[in-house]
Amino acid sequence: IPTAQLYDLIEKYSDLAKHMADCGFDGTYIHMSYRMVLPGRMLSPVTNRRTDEFGGSFENRIRFSLMLCKRIKEKCGRNFIIEASVSGHDIEPEGWSLDDTVNFAKAAEGLIDILTIRSMELDNQHPTGFAKSTTPFLYMAEHIKKAGVKMAIAASAGFFDPDECEEAIASGKADLLSMARAYVSNPNYGRLLQEGKADEIIPCLRCNKCHSPNHNLTVCVVNPRFGSEKRMDKLIVPAGVGKRIAIVGGGPAGMKCAIVAAERGHKVTIFEKNDHLGGMIDHSRYAGFKWPMLRLLQYFERKCLTNSNITVQLDHAPEPEELETMQYDVVIAAVGSQPIVPPIPGIECAIPATKAFGHEEFVAENVVIIGGGEIGVETGLHLAQKGKKVTIIEMKDVAAEEARRVHYYNMFMDAVDEYKDCLQIILNATCTGISDYGVTYKDSDGCEHTIPAGTVLLAAGMRANTSAAMKYADCGKQFFAIGDCGQMGNLQTAIRSGYSIANSI
Numbered sequence: 001i002p003t004a005q006l007y008d009l010i011e012k013y014s015d016l017a018k019h020m021a022d023c024g025f026d027g028t029y030i031h032m033s034y035r036m037v038l039p040g041r042m043l044s045p046v047t048n049r050r051t052d053e054f055g056g057s058f059e060n061r062i063r064f065s066l067m068l069c070k071r072i073k074e075k076c077g078r079n080f081i082i083e084a085s086v087s088g089h090d091i092e093p094e095g096w097s098l099d100d101t102v103n104f105a106k107a108a109e110g111l112i113d114i115l116t117i118r119s120m121e122l123d124n125q126h127p128t129g130f131a132k133s134t135t136p137f138l139y140m141a142e143h144i145k146k147a148g149v150k151m152a153i154a155a156s157a158g159f160f161d162p163d164e165c166e167e168a169i170a171s172g173k174a175d176l177l178s179m180a181r182a183y184v185s186n187p188n189y190g191r192l193l194q195e196g197k198a199d200e201i202i203p204c205l206r207c208n209k210c211h212s213p214n215h216n217l218t219v220c221v222v223n224p225r226f227g228s229e230k231r232m233d234k235l236i237v238p239a240g241v242g243k244r245i246a247i248v249g250g251g252p253a254g255m256k257c258a259i260v261a262a263e264r265g266h267k268v269t270i271f272e273k274n275d276h277l278g279g280m281i282d283h284s285r286y287a288g289f290k291w292p293m294l295r296l297l298q299y300f301e302r303k304c305l306t307n308s309n310i311t312v313q314l315d316h317a318p319e320p321e322e323l324e325t326m327q328y329d330v331v332i333a334a335v336g337s338q339p340i341v342p343p344i345p346g347i348e349c350a351i352p353a354t355k356a357f358g359h360e361e362f363v364a365e366n367v368v369i370i371g372g373g374e375i376g377v378e379t380g381l382h383l384a385q386k387g388k389k390v391t392i393i394e395m396k397d398v399a400a401e402e403a404r405r406v407h408y409y410n411m412f413m414d415a416v417d418e419y420k421d422c423l424q425i426i427l428n429a430t431c432t433g434i435s436d437y438g439v440t441y442k443d444s445d446g447c448e449h450t451i452p453a454g455t456v457l458l459a460a461g462m463r464a465n466t467s468a469a470m471k472y473a474d475c476g477k478q479f480f481a482i483g484d485c486g487q488m489g490n491l492q493t494a495i496r497s498g499y500s501i502a503n504s505i
């Protein structure tokens with residue numbers, strides 16, 4: 001960009017800010033993070049290789065941002081708030097450092113009112129369960145605060161838990177907290193805290209499905225209303241007279257359905273064949289990186305077990321005749337899915353991958369997992385973390401293909417890569433047989449190989465357990481099938497189906 005054009009851009013940017021001020025806005029936000037847009041690219045020596053007054057030295061590299069903020073203040077007044085976000089430091093040692101951020105903040109005193117500290121990369125700004133801590137970049141804000149800069153410092157990335165948020169502010173590590181996913185999953189997050197109802201906050205999964213380049217595909221797994229708020233009131237049927245409802249299956253769809261139906265005044269009984277609730281998310285109790293899902297499971301359990309309108313019967317898989325005798329108004333099947341068993345010689349020796357969670361001591365040292373989708377890779381990662389030597393065989397040319405790409409997949413595979421010494425993924429491979437010696441497969445060239453295995457796990461996909469659901473079709477005045485037993489989907493579609501049916505009764 002020619003030097004003269006940079007001066008012109010400062011005028012144009014500040015004119016936009018003046019237009020905002022004229023429209024009644026109190027301030028503006030300037031994005032300077034991740035070396036993405038112009039102000040951020042100007043700051044870092046990795047991306048700024050200019051040789052004019054806007055490049056080279058630290059003072060020159062921050063010149064554009066300071067001139068821009070100064071011009072906005074001149075046009076909009078000193079009380080017009082400027083918030084800017086900046087990456088606390090770059091990944092590269094030779095790049096923008098945390099001390100550079102401190103010096104930049106001191107140079108911007110009186111120009112920038114709020115400095116939001118973000119991560120070094122875009123994906124990491126939206127931490128998942130694979131992150132090393134729940135708020136992995138708070139240390140950046142703390143470092144800058146300790147330097148005594150004279151502006152409000154906002155920490156960001158991963159803030160959700162009320163106690164963690166309170167501690168970050170009370171300890172002086174930050175002045176403000178920048179939060180997004182908390183308010184996507186809980187639009188009333190602040191009000192619930194204000195009213196002392198922190199236990200009503202539904203945990204965010206950190207799945208990042210609320211981020212999407214195509215906003216028509218943006219969803220929230222735990223908040224089915226997200227994206228449909230304007231039409232939701234038209235979709236919800238008034239509850240009317242309370243009904244007696246039986247839900248067969250205590251997985252996420254069944255629990256969500258029970259919670260919503262009970263809140264609408266219905267009397268609900270959940271029948272669960274196991275001695276605990278959870279269904280397909282029960283594995284979150286055992287895999288450390290699934291802690292966001294475990295918090296969701298614990299929230300669902302608490303809501304089901306403490307609502308006076310919900311009765312939970314564990315270790316109980318009712319026969320259709322039992323439900324018919326009890327004359328429920330509504331019977332809802334939420335019996336989930338079952339593993340797809342491919343026609344591979346010796347497949348009867350394989351164990352469903354989900355059965356390995358909680359029974360790791362019975363899994364041999366050498367493990368082969370047939371199927372490298374998201375479930376297979378998560379299982380492999382969990383077992384590798386437990387000290388097992390794992391090989392995953394996947395037919396496709398990419399592992400965990402269905403895993404969320406935006407701000408999730410890279411962090412997922414980075415976590416897998418940390419265990420590359422004991423976790424191998426073989427792509428474009430077709431399993432041809434299972435024996436006492438191990439697993440045989442053909443590679444993309446048609447060559448056959450054998451991998452020794454003490455335990456073989458199956459993760460070749462799931463299919464709807466429709467036949468088990470339809471046993472209950474005539475057991476009540478109304479019948480519904482929700483979750484994966486109605487149609488195979490994912491956790492988001494399962495929760496949404498439970499929510500939808502509960503609001504239609």
